[in-house]
Structures are given as structure tokens and as C-alpha cells.
Amino acid sequence: MSDAQARIASIVNENDIVLFMKGTPLFPQCGFSSRAVQILDHLGVAYESVDVLQDMEVRQGIKAYSDWPTIPQLYVKGEFVGGSDIMTEMFQAGELQQMVDEAGVAKAG
Numbered sequence: 001m002s003d004a005q006a007r008i009a010s011i012v013n014e015n016d017i018v019l020f021m022k023g024t025p026l027f028p029q030c031g032f033s034s035r036a037v038q039i040l041d042h043l044g045v046a047y048e049s050v051d052v053l054q055d056m057e058v059r060q061g062i063k064a065y066s067d068w069p070t071i072p073q074l075y076v077k078g079e080f081v082g083g084s085d086i087m088t089e090m091f092q093a094g095e096l097q098q099m100v101d102e103a104g105v106a107k108a109g
Helices: 003-014 031-043 056-066 084-092 095-103
Strands: 017-021 048-051 073-076 079-082
Touching: 003 056, 017 031, 031 084, 031 095, 073 095, 079 084, 084 095
Parallel strands: 017 048
Antiparallel strands: 017 073, 073 079
């Protein structure tokens, strides 16, 4: 496992919810990342974000880690959920709220 893969695994496993995104929650750098942040904020959950634009190893490594080609990527309790489109579909169907409730994820403070 590469250093980047080990760092990614550590981040994913140490946080209930992790969003690998372009930019930050306060300043998303693409529309898909912005949509992902809006969904998580609407759910009112605490989450960790990782700006892949700040680390090219993580930017490439996360794609291999999840075997998913695009960013953003959402993880809940160590499990890969999907990207912005999947998050949107799950949110609209009420499935994302159910997932975070069942996972016992902390609410945002």
C-alpha cells in the first residue's frame, strides 16, 4: 500500500463521514463538490472534508482506493457511498438520511 493509500485509509476509518472534494466546504471548487456539501449540511451531520486539490497523491489515490473515477467521493462509517449524483439520488429518496441515522453519525455542532 502506498503512502497516499495508507493516509486515505486512515482518514476514512477515523471519521464517521468523509467527503473527498475539490476545495473546502466554505469554498468548493466545482459544482459537484458544492452540491455534496449542500446535501451534508442539509442533513446536519458532522463530517470531515479532504481537499484533493491540495495533494495530488491523494487526488489520484482516492480514485484507486474506491475504484471510482470521479470526485467528490463520500464515505460513511468507512463504506464508500458514491459521488455527487449518487448522493443526490439517495438524498432525494430519503436513503442518505436513513443511512446516516442508522450509522449513528454525530450531528453537526
